[in-house]
Amino acid sequence: MIKVGYTMMTEQAGPRQLVEDVVRAEGVGFDFSVASDHYFPWLDEQGHAPYVWSVLGAAAQATSTIPLMTYVTCPTFRYHPVVVAQKAATMQLLSEGRFRLGLGSGENLNEHVVGRGWPAVSVRQEMLTEAVQIIRRLFDGGYVTHHGEHFQVEAAKLWDRPDTPPPIGLAVSGRDSCELAGRLADVMIAVEPKSKLVSMFEAEGGRGKPKVGQIPVCYDTDRERAVSRALEQFRWFGGGWKVNSEIPGTAGFDAASQFVRPEDVAASIPCGYSVDDFVEAVRPYAEAGFTEVALVQVGGDAQQPFLDWAEKALLPALREL
Template sequence: MVRIGYTMMTEQAGPRDLVGHIVGAEHAGFDFSVTSDHYFPWLESQGHAPYAWSVLGAAAQATERIPLMTYVTCPTTRYHPAVVAQKAVTLQLLSQGRFRLGLGSGENLNEHVVGGGWPAAHVRLDMLKEAVEIIRALFEGRNVNHHGGHFHVENAKLWDLPDTLPPIGIAVSGDRSCELAGHLGDLLIATEPESELVSAFERHGGAGKPKVGQLPICYDPDREAAVARAHDQFRWFGGGWSVNSELPGPAGFTGATRFVRPEDVARSIPCGDDVDAVAEAVSPYVEAGFTEVALIQIGGDHQAPYLEWAQRKLLPALREL
């Protein structure tokens, strides 16, 4: 049975609201949760970008059961991997073992703010590999000195370690990232239901490990309102990783999506209150071999009715897949 998750979308709500949403998601019965880690929203109409790690710390204290996860943190540019390691074990302690550390090679949208430039994709993957190795070394609890091609660590040690370390998930988009995830990760993360990614991950050591996907939906009893909201806030989603990772800010995404029509969005994102439409969108992930799917409800002001609908109708239906 596929596990169904809830997404705390930091781009569409402020920090206090996000914590309230995750409390509601736990009450509604979602199996797990994920949290985006952004410095900018994709589009200005989303309107938010609080610090994800503060939100996660508050969420760990406000909830009791629901697992937490970054989806995803880039440990190479805006954050140094030694700092990410410290944040991850702290959150694991605060949540009493409910945290998973999702990592990826990042997007220019969020990482450009520190002024270090935006490396080519193959360089970003090299940086990610080195960062994961540093995090793993620090998780072992020893003093770490590292002088590599991209990072330096001087006599670092984590002093507060949980009994169970946070599992590390790695976001993938091609064979090389799948190889990295299979060798160094505990789970796969992807935003497309591609069986080739699952196969490559398993081929490189990921067999038997969880595979987590993500899917945006836009619940509203008024389907036209749902389509309009999805177009307003999520028309960037269809751009693909090669585009979405490169654009530097909301203005770029506005320009890149100026010809995307509401009907184009409605074809790729389930809109309205049709449970079967959401199940149909989740099914390709299940068929591709994903074990978990995190849903995004589009619209920060539309979480409460969505959570009530999910508890009554959506989650029971999806658990039959």
């Protein structure tokens, strides 16, 4: 049975609502929750980008059982890896062991703000590898000094360190990232239901480890209204990772998605209130070998109806996968 998660989409809701919604998600029975770590929304229409680590700290105190996870944090530009290690260790303590640290090589959209440029993907992967190694060493305890190609660390130590460090997840999209995740990660993260990602991850050491996917959905009792909302706020989604990681701002995403049609969005995002449509959208993840999938309800003002419907209709159906 695949585990079903709830996404705190920081690009489409403010911090207080995000916490209120994850409390409700825990109450209706979601198995876990993930949260995006953004400095910018994808589109102006989404309109939000609170600091996710404050949101996660509040969520850890407001909930009691639901696991929490970043989906995903880039530990190489806005944040130095020693700071990410401190954040994650603190979250593991606050949540009493319910936190997983999801990491990735980042998007220009969020990382350009510190003015360090945006190198080629091969360099970003090198930086991610070095960052994960630093974080692991800090989780192990003691002082860490590191003089690497991309990062310098001088006598760093985590003074509040959980007995069990948070598992580390790595986002994958191809062979190189699967090889890295298989070697260094406890969890695989992906946004496409590709069985080859699972097989490559497992071949590199990931066999038996969780594999977490994510999918946008747009519940509404009026399907036409759901399609319209998905077009307004998620038309960027079809660009694919190679495009989405490179565009530096909301104006670029607006331009890149200007010719996306309502029918294009409806073909890739289940919209409306048909349980079968939502189940069939999730099914490819289960068939590809993913163990968990997090749902993103499109539209920050539409969470409560979605969560009520999920409790009564959607979650019981998804438990059958």
